[in-house]
Amino acid sequence: MSRPRSPAVSAAVRQGVSVSVATGLYGVSFGALAVVAGLTVAQTAALSLLLFSGGSQFALVGVVAAGGSPLAAVATSSLLGVRNTLYGAVVSPLLDVRGWRRWAAAQVTIDESTAVAVAQRDPQAVRVGFWATGLGVFVLWNVCSLLGALAGDALGDPRAWGLDAAAGAAFLALVWPRLASRDARLVAALAVVVSAALVPVTPAGIPVLGAAAAAIAAGLLSPAPRARRGGAR
Structure with a gap:
């Protein structure tokens, strides 16, 4: 079984x-x-x-x-x-x-x-x-x-x-x-703003890539939460 x-x-x-x-x-x-x-x-x-x-x-x-x-x-x-x-x-x-x-x-x-x-x-x-x-x-x-x-x-x-x-x-x-987290909402909002700004001035496809790049950059630049750092010790 x-x-x-x-x-x-x-x-x-x-x-x-x-x-x-x-x-x-x-x-x-x-x-x-x-x-x-x-x-x-x-x-x-x-x-x-x-x-x-x-x-x-x-x-x-x-x-x-x-x-x-x-x-x-x-x-x-x-x-x-x-x-x-x-x-x-x-x-x-x-x-x-x-x-x-x-x-x-x-x-x-x-x-x-x-x-x-x-x-x-x-x-x-x-x-x-x-x-x-x-x-x-x-x-x-x-x-x-x-x-x-x-x-x-x-x-x-x-x-x-x-x-x-x-x-x-x-x-x-x-x-x-x-x-659910504040950081996730801020990153999502940043991606939306970047995508909306690029839609009128760039070819199709660029706004999606721009939003993804903005989200990745925000994730790389944001400091890791202290609790997570402590958990690794």
């Missing part, structure tokens, strides 16, 4: 499933918008399968829809994709995977899987939360983006379905508990 699942692992699975459903459904929006922008159903499906980064995919489609060149579309998409490298640096030591699993982990290292993983405290729950979220989003995102592409513009404005808010709400629900 298998050992009963711990409460921490069960909670991680529930979080992963809920985030997967919310994010996966949003794939319908991407599929529909991609086809309206001029991509074929096959191109849309390949983009979701291979690139698999919602923000980067929407950025690419947005540039194409605005009449931008393929080079501009790829450059903008790549700027947003840089953040996944930072996520990889965070989750890699937590997962400790080798061989083909490392390649699989890299493919599903996204905003949602990283957020669920780092929100856990139990090491096993970290790993389970990461894989449950990453694989769940991967499957549902690809299925739903294909359905959206097949439906095309028959859905009308995807925002009318409320799918654009579902993924953001799920992600905010995960981040919110981590803003």
Whole structure:
């Protein structure tokens, strides 16, 4: 008989499933918008399968829809994709995977899987939360983006379905508990201010990178709490 699942692992699975459903459904929006922008159903499906980064995919489609060149579309998409490298640096030591699993982990290292993983405290729950979220989003995102592409513009404005808010709400629900301390709230506020200031004057992708850089700099410059220093002695 298998050992009963711990409460921490069960909670991680529930979080992963809920985030997967919310994010996966949003794939319908991407599929529909991609086809309206001029991509074929096959191109849309390949983009979701291979690139698999919602923000980067929407950025690419947005540039194409605005009449931008393929080079501009790829450059903008790549700027947003840089953040996944930072996520990889965070989750890699937590997962400790080798061989083909490392390649699989890299493919599903996204905003949602990283957020669920780092929100856990139990090491096993970290790993389970990461894989449950990453694989769940991967499957549902690809299925739903294909359905959206097949439906095309028959859905009308995807925002009318409320799918654009579902993924953001799920992600905010995960981040919110981590803003309990004053320092965390100040760093989050700084990131928001930097991002908002850059939006009107920089290309897509730069505000996200600027906010991330500001948060990292604030974390590096802030002194460690005295209690933590004492605990290490």
